[in-house]
Amino acid sequence: MPDAPAATDDWVPSALERERAAYRLRATRRSVLIAAAATVVALLVVGVAITSSPGWPAFRETFFNWDKAISSLPAVLAGLWLNIRVLLVCSVAIALIAMTIAILRTLRGPVFFPLRALATAYVDIFRGLPLLLLLFLLGFGMPALRLAGLPNSAMFWGGLAITLSYSAYVAEVLRAGIESIHPSQWAAARSLGLSYRKALRYVVLPQAIRRVTPALMNDVVSLQKDSGLVAVLGIVDAIRAAQIETSLDYNYTPYVVAGVLFLILTIPMARFTDWLARRQGQHGGML
Structure with missing residues (x-):
């Protein structure tokens, strides 16, 4: 041969x-x-259009003063570190609560109706309330009650308000991912002897999370920006620090500094989200 x-x-x-x-x-x-x-x-x-305008010299001195930017940078950076901590802690809490709510909303059968109704009410309430209003209600209202065992820290209640609001949005994203999985995946997992919990954990959730990862990353980018809203409770974050620095001489350069620092954080995350969305579009599908 x-x-x-x-x-x-x-x-x-x-x-x-x-x-x-x-x-x-x-x-x-x-x-x-x-x-x-x-x-x-x-x-x-x-x-050329901006720099040739009559008010450009005063505008530059008020918003782009280099000496003021350097002097205010340490305070704004210290406030930004607080924003980053809020982002990290709230992200973990949001992920846990949102996943629980999403799973409860996808349960089937009349016996689970009370759980589905409770999860639906949670989403409707906290997705319907503006985040700023929720910050005021919890940040100012709950400490006034002086409930035993609960902290009076504005940081705690501000973080809780952000967590409650965002977990409602993220729960809907996760629920959409779970419900996008074809029923045959459930049937195949159950036919192999997997329980409902194991089928959800090992078969459905990995595929669902992969499909909605770009949307979840967009929520992280939005959370990074909205973490600055805790400043309305008097917490000295980057925005509040910029406000304090501005009040010293009414020069608004610290606000520009805070904006640049937020952009340094959010733009790489946004570009990573775009790259991930393109990658999912090209190589998406079943795990």
Whole structure:
């Protein structure tokens, strides 16, 4: 019996394939150059229009004072660290509460109706109340009750308000992910002898979370920004620190500093979310 021909790795693209690759490379370079040129021109036009306006010198001194930015940076950074801590702690609490609510809302059978009704009421109430109003109600109302065993810290009640509000939104995202899984996945898991809990844990939830990961990342980006709302309770976060620094001489540069710091945090997260969404679109599907 003759030996099979040995496999070789010396494949060489054809002339037509090399021509197509060269054309795609030229097209990509041309697109990048056009986009870069258009961006530069647009920025120049906007910059010239702003800097040539009559009020630009006063505006620059009030909002872009370099000395004021440097002097206020330590205080704003200290406040930003508080925002980051709020983000981290609330994210964990939101994930746990939202997952519980989402699972309760997807339970089937009349015996689980009270749990579904309770979860639905939770979502309706805390998704319907504005976050700012919830901060006022909990941050000012609960300490006034002086309930035994509960802290009076504005930080605690502000974080709780953010957690309650966001967990309602995240629960709906997770519920949509769970309900997007085809019933055949449940049937296949149960036919293998898995209980409802194990089928949910090992088969359904991994697929559901993968499908809604970009939406969850968007909620994290939004949470990072909304963590600054705790300042309405008198907590010295980045925004409150900027307000204090501004009140010293009525120069608004600290607000710009706080905004830049928030952008440094949120833009990388937003770009990662976009990359993750593209990756999910190209390689999504069953685990």
